[in-house]
Amino acid sequence: MKIQRLTDDNHNKAAALLRQAFPNSRYEERLFNNLHKKGRTVYEWVCIHTNRYIAYIAFTKAYRGNDVCGLHLAPLAVNPEFQHQGIGSELLRFALRQKEVKDTTIYVLGAPKFYERFGFVRCDQPKCPFDPGNKHFLALRNDPHQHFTVGYEPEF
Template sequence: MKIRALNAELVAKAGSLVHHAFAPSRSELRRFDALHANHRPLHEWVCIHRNEVIAYICFSRAFCGKELCGLHLAPLAVQPRMQGQGVGSELLAFALRQEPITSQPIYVLGHAVLFQRFGFIHCATPLCPFARGNRHFYSLRSTVTTPFTIGYEPEFYP
């Protein structure tokens, strides 16, 4: 198993993985495609096993108004037949050690069991527009104390 930065050769394979990991919903795949089509600045890695992309992780910009305030982790996708085997955890651990991930606050909307193992804590502020009462919204290295609603790239909004 190898972890590599996403490159042009692997985008289609990563997109296919996102499709399978989140099926039958197509919203994650539409977002993946739109973020790439619009050339948003992303930090992305894939896990490759036997020439197949089996996991994908992406970090996109987080905003306070128009100012950058960190990164959003979304999505973390693992090939369904490989889920529960530690592949996603290994990819997440790797990504959290990379620059510029190590030097910025990270925000994620997800499951406590996974993300708390990596030091994420429940986030009361900033407010997440996709999580009522910030339920399932976590942060790593956030020092925010002033309430505001965190912003995402336009592709995250319906």
């Protein structure tokens, strides 16, 4: 098993992985395709096992108004055949060590019990426009004293 940056010539494999990982939703695959079509900055890595893409992680810019204030982690996907084996956790740990990610604020809208294991904490501020009450909105390296609604790329 190896982890590497997603390359332009392997987008179809990553899109197929997103279809497998989220069989009841096409949102993640559409988001992935639209971000790439619009040329948005996306930091992304894949986990490959025997020439199969088995996990994927991406980070996009987070905004305070027009200014970049960090990154959003979304999505983190693991092929169902490989779930519950620690592969998603390993990929997340790897990604959080990369230079593009390691010294910035990271926001995630997800399962608190999962992300808290990696140092993410639930945050009241900033506000997440997709999570009224911020019940599932967490951050890593966040300044909770800044009051604003965090922005996403328009494709979200």
